[in-house]
Amino acid sequence: MTKRILMCLCLSLALAMVCAAADVTGKWVAQVPGRDGQTRETTFEFKAAGDTLTGTMSGRGEPAPIADGKITGDAIAFTVTREFGGNTMKWTFTGTVSGDEIKMKRAGGQGEPREFVAKRVK
Secondary structure, X not given: OHHHHHHHHHHHHHHHHHHOOOOXXXXXXXEEEOOOOOEEEEEEEEEEEOOEEEXXXXXXXXXXXXXXXXXXXXXXXXXXXXXXXXXEEEEEEEEEEEOOEEEEEEEEOOOOOEEEEEEEOO
């Protein structure tokens, strides 16, 4: 009986560690490659609440809200929709958090997927 209780406690602890959401709340800055080969500074203001991610993305134009944000362990995912010259563009972002860096990938819009690193601003 004691072994069973100990095993349940260990499994619960392991599951809690795996499910713990990464702490991404705050300001992050990235140099995001564009279609023309130039990089553009992009700022992400993340707000994490449990496994939900909200916030904004700034760069060109006004800040755009983050939608459909999720945090699972050290993985994040969200979408951003922006309007340019009457055209609506939607991007999907995925990333892996490691300390003060997030290795991210952006897909959608009018170009090939782009990979970049966002760094926490302290």
